[in-house]
Amino acid sequence: MKKTLSLILVMLMMLFSFPTFAEDISLNAIFMKQAGYSEDDVLAMTQAFTESTGIQVNPTFVAYEELAPKILTASASGGYDVILGDCIWPAQFAKAGLVLDVTDRLGEVDLDDIYQGALDATKYEGKYYGMPWLNDVKYMFVNMELLKQAGIEEAPTTWDQLIEDAKACKEQGICEYPIVGCYAQAECLICDYTCIAGSFGGAFVDENNQPTLDSAENIAALDFMAQTLKDGLCNPKSLEMIEDDVLSTFASGSAVFAINWTYQYASMNDEAQSSVVGQGIITPIPGTDKAQSATVNGGMPLMITSGCKHPDEAWEYMLFLASREMQARYCANALPIWKSLYTDPQVIETAGAEVVAASQIQFDYIVNRPMVPYYNELSTAMQSEIQLVLLGQKTAQEALTGLQATALELADR
Amino acid sequence: MELKREEERYGYFLITPSMIVVFGVIIIPIITTLVYSFVNIDPLSSHNGEFAGLSFYRKALTSSEFWADLGRTLYFTAASTAIETIFGLMIALLLNEDFPGVKFLRSIIIIPWAIPTVVNGSLWKLMLNGEYGVINALLMRMHLIDAYQSWLGNPKTAMLCIVIADAWKMTPLAVIFFLAALQGIDRTRYEAAMVDGAGAFRRFTTITLPALRPTIMVIIVMRTVEKFKAFDIFYLMTRGGPANSTKTLMYDTYLQAFTNLNYSEASTLAYLIVLVVVLMTLGYIRLMRREDS
Numbered sequence: 001m002k003k004t005l006s007l008i009l010v011m012l013m014m015l016f017s018f019p020t021f022a023e024d025i026s027l028n029a030i031f032m033k034q035a036g037y038s039e040d041d042v043l044a045m046t047q048a049f050t051e052s053t054g055i056q057v058n059p060t061f062v063a064y065e066e067l068a069p070k071i072l073t074a075s076a077s078g079g080y081d082v083i084l085g086d087c088i089w090p091a092q093f094a095k096a097g098l099v100l101d102v103t104d105r106l107g108e109v110d111l112d113d114i115y116q117g118a119l120d121a122t123k124y125e126g127k128y129y130g131m132p133w134l135n136d137v138k139y140m141f142v143n144m145e146l147l148k149q150a151g152i153e154e155a156p157t158t159w160d161q162l163i164e165d166a167k168a169c170k171e172q173g174i175c176e177y178p179i180v181g182c183y184a185q186a187e188c189l190i191c192d193y194t195c196i197a198g199s200f201g202g203a204f205v206d207e208n209n210q211p212t213l214d215s216a217e218n219i220a221a222l223d224f225m226a227q228t229l230k231d232g233l234c235n236p237k238s239l240e241m242i243e244d245d246v247l248s249t250f251a252s253g254s255a256v257f258a259i260n261w262t263y264q265y266a267s268m269n270d271e272a273q274s275s276v277v278g279q280g281i282i283t284p285i286p287g288t289d290k291a292q293s294a295t296v297n298g299g300m301p302l303m304i305t306s307g308c309k310h311p312d313e314a315w316e317y318m319l320f321l322a323s324r325e326m327q328a329r330y331c332a333n334a335l336p337i338w339k340s341l342y343t344d345p346q347v348i349e350t351a352g353a354e355v356v357a358a359s360q361i362q363f364d365y366i367v368n369r370p371m372v373p374y375y376n377e378l379s380t381a382m383q384s385e386i387q388l389v390l391l392g393q394k395t396a397q398e399a400l401t402g403l404q405a406t407a408l409e410l411a412d413r
Numbered sequence: 414m415e416l417k418r419e420e421e422r423y424g425y426f427l428i429t430p431s432m433i434v435v436f437g438v439i440i441i442p443i444i445t446t447l448v449y450s451f452v453n454i455d456p457l458s459s460h461n462g463e464f465a466g467l468s469f470y471r472k473a474l475t476s477s478e479f480w481a482d483l484g485r486t487l488y489f490t491a492a493s494t495a496i497e498t499i500f501g502l503m504i505a506l507l508l509n510e511d512f513p514g515v516k517f518l519r520s521i522i523i524i525p526w527a528i529p530t531v532v533n534g535s536l537w538k539l540m541l542n543g544e545y546g547v548i549n550a551l552l553m554r555m556h557l558i559d560a561y562q563s564w565l566g567n568p569k570t571a572m573l574c575i576v577i578a579d580a581w582k583m584t585p586l587a588v589i590f591f592l593a594a595l596q597g598i599d600r601t602r603y604e605a606a607m608v609d610g611a612g613a614f615r616r617f618t619t620i621t622l623p624a625l626r627p628t629i630m631v632i633i634v635m636r637t638v639e640k641f642k643a644f645d646i647f648y649l650m651t652r653g654g655p656a657n658s659t660k661t662l663m664y665d666t667y668l669q670a671f672t673n674l675n676y677s678e679a680s681t682l683a684y685l686i687v688l689v690v691v692l693m694t695l696g697y698i699r700l701m702r703r704e705d706s
Contacts, residue, residue: 068671072671073671092674095456184652184654185651185652185655185657237566239563239566239655248544249544252545376673376674380668384660387655391655413457
């Protein structure tokens with residue numbers, strides 16, 4: 001009996017004393033299957049990483065709305081090593097101790113060559129909590145074919161001009177609802193409102209992260225959104241639409257103007273998905289006399305969870321996915337984080353010269369949603385209140401005054 | 414003696430896996446959730462980990478949002494259960510008759526119930542789509558509407574749409590219950606009533622309905638409790654929108670836990686849901702006892 005026990009003990013010691021090779025390491029990663037890199041792109045990048053390092057990675061793909069719940073429920077058991085997070089999450093995740101501080105690791109990265117918007121998406125209280133990866137902002141998509149039918153040759157550069165163009169399209173019976181927005185009770189509503197409020201000169205927090213929701217600019221922007229619905233210029237079904245619905249409405253030729261992420265460009269020019277191939281253009285979001293344009297930061301960094309047992313390998317994987325080589329190869333659905341790649345002929349050809357040109361202007365007008373730990377709770381409150389305004393059940397002033405009080409209360413929690 | 418002890422040990426060995434499951438996924442989470450409702454478990458708060466007493470319960474019960482959520486939950490529960498019970502009974506009465514093809518109808522009636530809620534929710538969302546939904550097309554053809562409507566984007570119709578989607582899926586369950594009960598009723602009672610000159614409606618109110626009363630009670634109790642806890646159909650179809658018009662207590666619990674990381678408020682709401690369900694169940698039990706006596 002003693003002999004057997006000793007033998008088992010020796011065997012166990014031998015087993016645990018073996019060094020761990022890269023081939024033995026397996027990482028779990030979670031991504032979203034919505035805007036940005038496609039599932040196939042991520043799988044191809046991951047396969048290339050495994051082939052070059054021997055490190056196995058098991059990627060999981062979920063819809064954007066399921067990303068945070070999946071990450072949070074798995075955090076207690078250390079389910080994922082690498083997570084893709086929205087730019088509004090690092091503050092919350094960092095404060096809750098769910099992700100690792102990678103400020104030191106970022107020292108080896110050429111940060112000067114990364115767009116500020118993508119970098120900001122990883123930052124909270126001066127520290128970095130991820131590697132910038134998905135560099136995305138919203139743009140204005142215009143169906144020029146429909147616009148030309150109304151006798152208009154140029155895409156609008158101001159909201160006033162856009163309203164005039166929309167009225168012309170509606171009055172001439174070219175399009176019943178020329179504008180479409182993703183105004184469902186979801187984060188996409190806040191993204192659209194951020195763009196429009198920004199172009200009216202508004203912001204949700206000041207430079208000290210103090211709430212400024214009830215500013216005159218924010219009120220004017222919300223009034224503007226509600227008015228487009230009231231005037232029948234904006235599709236009333238926008239209140240149940242998220243990004244994919246906006247894309248399909250635009251791609252079916254039922255809208256002249258739509259705000260959406262970069263991925264719409266490839267989809268609206270794909271014959272399998274669109275009946276308006278070659279008719280639409282991508283252009284910066286219009287502005288007002290307060291701001292020439294504004295867009296929302298949709299950057300999404302890759303982060304290492306605090307429960308990750310192989311942070312070095314996880315970091316290596318993140319660097320690989322965000323490398324110039326990978327970003328240049330898979331830029332059809334998401335533009336690179338690296339400034340130097342925007343002159344690369346391969347990138348210009350794959351992403352489209354029009355997309356690259358629009359991004360060069362739009363990147364100068366990025367507005368961040370509040371990067372505060374309580375953002376998600378504030379966003380939930382904003383979504384329902386903004387919808388009440390869009391439905392005509394509340395005034396913008398009432399809704400934003402109430403939201404300002406909510407934001408102050410949350411900031412003090 | 415030795416044999417008995419060995420048997421005892423073997424018995425413990427056999428129940429160990431189920432004990433681990435019961436404690437791991439039921440007992441411990443129930444206790445943890447209860448503890449969380451009295452202690453501030455909010456990683457974003459400066460009071461994280463502090464004992465909070467009944468403050469979360471006080472906060473919930475004094476908030477207008479809680480009562481609005483409760484109202485919407487009760488509306489969904491009552492409307493959906495009523496539709497299921499009434500339509501379930503009507504369909505069961507039809508399927509209890511003898512006509513060609515009844516066996517085929519009885520077998521296909523189960524299909525909606527067999528469809529997973531995820532599929533059901535997505536299916537109804539597509540059918541109700543304001544841009545290309547088949548329901549809009551159908552209503553337009555029937556000249557009941559003059560333009561496509563945003564059923565899920567309108568606070569007045571969104572909850573009703575979810576009620577219909579849920580009732581469509583779950584009515585077959587009520588049909589099966591009623592059909593089983595109907596087939597247990599002695600046919601000679603109907604024959605005797607017909608001899609006495611009782612019409613179809615009279616036979617229904619004096620024979621069928623009293624015989625079905627226990628089944629109706631069981632369906633109402635079972636479905637009420639289930640519907641009060643419904644979450645998936647709301648998550649799939651509206652996510653609480655538009656303008657919170659479909660936000661129920663269960664959905665708010667999810668938001669508090671997985672969006673706001675406010676585990677204590679979520680735990681408190683979860684226990685308040687349990688409390689309401691327990692109260693409703695006790696009420697039903699009392700009603701059933703009164704019926705029996």
